[in-house]
Amino acid sequence: MDQFFEEIKRFFKKYIKQILIASVLLTTVFSTLYLFKSEATPEDDEYSGALTDPDLYDGNAYFKFYVEDENQEAFTNTVLLNQYLRLEENLTEVSENTNTNLLEAYEEQKINLELNPTDTIPVIEVRRDNKSQLMTLYVRLENIKDNKKIANYLFDELLNNKISVLENKDVYLFLEPNVFEKTIEKATTKDLFSSLNIRKTIMIVSILLVLSIVLMISIFLGKEFFSKKLNFSFSYFTDESTEFNLYSDRIENNYEISKFLSAPGFTEKLLVTQNILPKLEEISKNTTINKSKNKLVIDTTKFYIYKELENTEELSQVSEIIIVVEAGKTDRNWFNTQKRVASLYNKPIKVLQINR
The missing domain is CATH 3.30.70 (Alpha-Beta Plaits)
Incomplete structure (x- = not known):
C-alpha cells in the first residue's frame, strides 16, 4: 500500500500544476458557455x-x-x-x-x-x-x-x-x-449576472471544476500508459506469476528490497537492467559491486548483470531473473521485450522498480 501511495504522490507532484491550469481553463470556457446560454431560454420548433x-x-x-x-x-x-x-x-x-x-x-x-x-x-x-x-x-x-x-x-x-x-x-x-x-x-452581461441564481451558479461551476479535474487526471493517466518511458508502476503490466517491488528513499524499505533481491541466499541470479544500476550499493550494507565483471553480491547471493537477456552459461545456472526498471529512464519497449524473453526460460521472474 505504501508503494501505491508513493506512486500516486509522484504522479500528482509531476502533473498537479498542469491539471489545475487545464481544469481552470476548461471550467472557465464551460462556465462562460453556460452563462450565455442562460441569457435566454432556447426555443423549440x-x-x-x-x-x-x-x-x-x-x-x-x-x-x-x-x-x-x-x-x-x-x-x-x-x-x-x-x-x-x-x-x-x-x-x-x-x-x-x-x-x-x-x-x-x-x-x-x-x-x-x-x-x-x-x-x-x-x-x-x-x-x-x-x-x-x-x-x-x-x-x-x-x-x-x-x-x-x-x-x-x-x-x-x-x-x-x-x-x-x-x-x-x-x-x-x-x-x-x-x-x-x-x-x-436582449440582456446585457451585467443584467445577466445580476439575474442569475448565485447559489445555483456556484454549484454548477463547482461541478464543472470537479469534472474538469477528473477529465485532466484521466488524460494524464492515459498519457502515462502510452509513454515511451516507464515512469510509474501502475503504467505497465506484470502478470500474476511475476513478483514486483519498488525501491524508494521516501519509503525507506531498504531491508525489504535487499531480501526481495537476495532471498533465498546462497544462490545465483540474473539482473537485467537497461541503464547503469543506480543506488544498489545503498540497499544493503552487505552489497559489493564488481563493475569490471558486471557482478553484484548482496549477502550470500551472487548476481550477474546484463543489459539484455542472452543465452549464456550463467543463464543456465541462475535461480531467478530480475528485471530492473528505473523510473523515467527505462524504455517501455525494452521492458516488454525482456519480460517476454524471460518467460521463455521457465525461471521465476521478479520486477524491481527504482525511483530516483
Whole structure:
C-alpha cells in the first residue's frame, strides 16, 4: 500500500500544476458557455408544440391565455391552433371583421413559412411556454392599429367560446391585448449576472471544476500508459506469476528490497537492467559491486548483470531473473521485450522498480 501511495504522490507532484491550469481553463470556457446560454431560454420548433416567447418588436400585439382539455389537463396542441387560425376562411373572416389586410399579409409570406418555418416570423401565430403552459397569440402586421384590432377581435372570440377547435375546453384569459411600444433588448452581461441564481451558479461551476479535474487526471493517466518511458508502476503490466517491488528513499524499505533481491541466499541470479544500476550499493550494507565483471553480491547471493537477456552459461545456472526498471529512464519497449524473453526460460521472474 505504501508503494501505491508513493506512486500516486509522484504522479500528482509531476502533473498537479498542469491539471489545475487545464481544469481552470476548461471550467472557465464551460462556465462562460453556460452563462450565455442562460441569457435566454432556447426555443423549440413550432411543430414540437413546446414554444417560448420569441423576440418581440415594436408594434407587435399579443395576449396570453391558458387552455384545459376535458381531463382538466393543459391543452398543448399549438400546431392545431395555428393551423386553425391560418385557414383561408378564418383569415378572411378576421380581415373583414377588423377591416385589416391579415389575409393578404399571410398569403405573401405563406411560401416562406412553409419552406423555412424557423427563419420566418409569422404575421399571426400561437406559442406556448413549455414551463407555465401559458399560450400567447401574436399579431405582427406593419400597422400597429391593425395589430391591436386583430388581437382584440380574437380575444373576444376566445372569451365567447367561438373558436371551434377549442369546443368542450376551458379557456382562461390571463392578459388582455397589448402592444409593444419599443423593442425588447436582449440582456446585457451585467443584467445577466445580476439575474442569475448565485447559489445555483456556484454549484454548477463547482461541478464543472470537479469534472474538469477528473477529465485532466484521466488524460494524464492515459498519457502515462502510452509513454515511451516507464515512469510509474501502475503504467505497465506484470502478470500474476511475476513478483514486483519498488525501491524508494521516501519509503525507506531498504531491508525489504535487499531480501526481495537476495532471498533465498546462497544462490545465483540474473539482473537485467537497461541503464547503469543506480543506488544498489545503498540497499544493503552487505552489497559489493564488481563493475569490471558486471557482478553484484548482496549477502550470500551472487548476481550477474546484463543489459539484455542472452543465452549464456550463467543463464543456465541462475535461480531467478530480475528485471530492473528505473523510473523515467527505462524504455517501455525494452521492458516488454525482456519480460517476454524471460518467460521463455521457465525461471521465476521478479520486477524491481527504482525511483530516483
